[in-house]
Amino acid sequence: MTTVIKNGTIVTHDLTYKADVLIEGGKIAQIGPNLTGDTALDATGAYVMPGGIDPHVHLEMPFMGTYSTDDFESGTRAALAGGTTMVVDFCLPNQGESLLDAIKRWDNKSTRANCDYSFHMAVTWWGEQVFNDMKTVIEERGINTFKHFLAYKGALMVNDDELYSSFNRLSELGGIAMVHAENGDVVAELAAKLKAAGNTGPEAHAYSRPPQVEGEATNRAIMIADMAGVPLYVVHTSCEESHEAIRRARQQGKRVWGEPLIQHLTLDDSEYFNPDWDHAARRVMSPPFRNKQHQDSLWAGLQSGSLSVVATDHCAFTTEQKRYGVGDFTKIPNGTGGLEDRMPMLWTHGVETGRLTMNEFVAVTSTNIAKILNCYPRKGAIAVGADADIVVWDPAKTKTISASAQQSAIDYNVFEGKEVKGLPRFTLTRGQVAIHDGEVRTQEGHGQFVKRAGNGVTNRALSTWKDLTAPRPVQRTGIPATGV
Ligand SMILES: NC(=O)NCCC(=O)O
Numbered sequence: 001m002t003t004v005i006k007n008g009t010i011v012t013h014d015l016t017y018k019a020d021v022l023i024e025g026g027k028i029a030q031i032g033p034n035l036t037g038d039t040a041l042d043a044t045g046a047y048v049m050p051g052g053i054d055p056h057v058h059l060e061m062p063f064m065g066t067y068s069t070d071d072f073e074s075g076t077r078a079a080l081a082g083g084t085t086m087v088v089d090f091c092l093p094n095q096g097e098s099l100l101d102a103i104k105r106w107d108n109k110s111t112r113a114n115c116d117y118s119f120h121m122a123v124t125w126w127g128e129q130v131f132n133d134m135k136t137v138i139e140e141r142g143i144n145t146f147k148h149f150l151a152y153k154g155a156l157m158v159n160d161d162e163l164y165s166s167f168n169r170l171s172e173l174g175g176i177a178m179v180h181a182e183n184g185d186v187v188a189e190l191a192a193k194l195k196a197a198g199n200t201g202p203e204a205h206a207y208s209r210p211p212q213v214e215g216e217a218t219n220r221a222i223m224i225a226d227m228a229g230v231p232l233y234v235v236h237t238s239c240e241e242s243h244e245a246i247r248r249a250r251q252q253g254k255r256v257w258g259e260p261l262i263q264h265l266t267l268d269d270s271e272y273f274n275p276d277w278d279h280a281a282r283r284v285m286s287p288p289f290r291n292k293q294h295q296d297s298l299w300a301g302l303q304s305g306s307l308s309v310v311a312t313d314h315c316a317f318t319t320e321q322k323r324y325g326v327g328d329f330t331k332i333p334n335g336t337g338g339l340e341d342r343m344p345m346l347w348t349h350g351v352e353t354g355r356l357t358m359n360e361f362v363a364v365t366s367t368n369i370a371k372i373l374n375c376y377p378r379k380g381a382i383a384v385g386a387d388a389d390i391v392v393w394d395p396a397k398t399k400t401i402s403a404s405a406q407q408s409a410i411d412y413n414v415f416e417g418k419e420v421k422g423l424p425r426f427t428l429t430r431g432q433v434a435i436h437d438g439e440v441r442t443q444e445g446h447g448q449f450v451k452r453a454g455n456g457v458t459n460r461a462l463s464t465w466k467d468l469t470a471p472r473p474v475q476r477t478g479i480p481a482t483g484v
């Protein structure tokens, strides 16, 4: 069976042109004029783009005494409804647990996925076992990205010696380092001080994590990555302090990428001062939402290329779960949703406002991250031989975002009431139509794990550079006698 997408305009990260797309066996078989197939999808007036890739999700994540409510089924259904065709989740080993055992748990959870997915590995503790497992994880399991939490003291956080050891190992193995950059020690001090002064509400979460804790941790991670000679990906860059560090590093030729979230681009810190406790607590995430100046910085980063990828950090907790933190903001599970809304919100606030071109939209929602993760052009491309992960984007379609109509399993939406213009007409996952003009036709278990080899182009360039610039003993001609 073949499917043809007809009469659309193809938009990739670098080209915009009219052509039909023929799909066979889940892959793009042909691109050109007047193609025919067994089934036709009409893309008149629409843009045919690579499906979105969200590289930062936490589905059924064990965190803060509970599990995030969207699992691989509802989470990937929400993704497809919003035009995203691949997600990357974080595999989190327990203290002392082998990385391979942790992957088994993630393998079990992910069998229900409706779209393709991959994993990042988290380094949550350090020892010989982790050091050894890292090689197997990269070379046999196809996971080349390793996240380090500089926040969440006493839980997921790693210290600088562990960070440096892990970064060095990644440099040897051709992996990519990732960081959640907030100074966990300072956050813990600030949180304790706020509570002691009677600040127990959700707004204190934001006070306890000022931009400085993020700027400091981002700078520290960049310098440690530079010393180890490893590429660095900074997740959820939310403020100018962190963006400034990334921008400077990139100007200096360092291999660093920054990832703003759609929430930080479009929602601000006034949400935490809402008199309704539930409203504010539902928006508690780390880093917290920032003010307009920080938002302007993030948009400028996307426009200028100093920031590379827009993600969601989708980690959705119900109102009931958020209420674990009534009377103590440090117990509010950290995380917000956004998988279904990332692409429409970014199109509306980015392309519709003229901040981003359509090609830049494709770059930051799909192609850039496919290249960074080393799965391009299988993913993130409209090209012959690529997986047919495609979104047919209707720029005239509108809706008002509402929890009552969402795919996510939680009972609210942080974008509730926002009008969006630009939505999927069709979303295809490896050729299968999962969203058909608003109708959900997802297939549980259709999603497959995407292996990503280590030693991608950036690693190879960096290791050549590291070798060329490594310290070498000077071959001297005249050496004075010792001990005279
Ligand atoms: N971001 C957040 O608040 N929750 C998810 C876990 C993380 O990425 O820090």
Ligand SMILES: [Zn+2]
Pocket (backbone or CB within 6 Å): 180, 235, 236, 286
């Ligand atoms: Zn994080």
